[in-house]
Amino acid sequence: MEAAIRAIAEPRRREILRLVWASELAAGEIARHFDVTRPAISQHLRVLKEAGLVSERRNGTRRLYRARPESIAQLRAYLESYWDENLRLLKQAAEQEEQRRARRDHRHESH
Amino acid sequence: MEAAIRAIAEPRRREILRLVWASELAAGEIARHFDVTRPAISQHLRVLKEAGLVSERRNGTRRLYRARPESIAQLRAYLESYWDENLRLLKQAAEQEEQRRARRDHRHESH
């Protein structure tokens, strides 16, 4: 999961992931979309693969990559839960603050 | 936005962000939650601040930090649109494939 977040943090890898999202592409086809050398893209693909975000399939001399929707969904769910958990903490803190304020006001009333 | 994603990619910064999410905390209080030195946390706080994810307020000798919900919401929305856009591409590709398949089948029928 940590690896997936780091992989996504790199803009170029987000673009690569977008390319292989809808259709399976060969490494060279992917590399042609960018202005860096093919080995550089190969390395990005390895990072994505080790993070589980893409799968690799060999066909003759070509290596075909495609996004792995399950892992991507997992990453997405992880981030969702991060936001949600924190929002929950925020609400909880706000409620406790409200309770403290209410008790304080109550004391003042009773004087 | 790019800065925000990079900031979030670091686990320690996600923890810091969680700490200052619900309540405003002083730099020292934040640092006490971790086993690295205070300057290290200061630097993380600067990264978060420059990414717009936290705000800083001075009170005497203390510097109080808190999360900035608007920027965080922006980051979240950006990631949401990334997933959604790609899913849209995936569906579109699937439909085009379906159309191609249908046309091919139709030709075979007519033979």
Add this chain to the structure above:
DNA sequence: CATATCCGTAAGTTGACACTTCCGTAAGTG
């Protein structure tokens, strides 16, 4: 004013990483 507290900055180190060039390998092609 002297001192302590709270904190960021500066400088240096180490490791990661995005990239390059060069090379090896495996599969098609004449």
Add this chain to the structure above:
DNA sequence: CACTTACGGAAGTGTCAACTTACGGATATG
């Protein structure tokens, strides 16, 4: 069997980032 195509791996380079220690500045406190 040469030769091309398609690719990843290895090695080197420059840069960045996360950390450390050392220091200085600003604010409360006696």
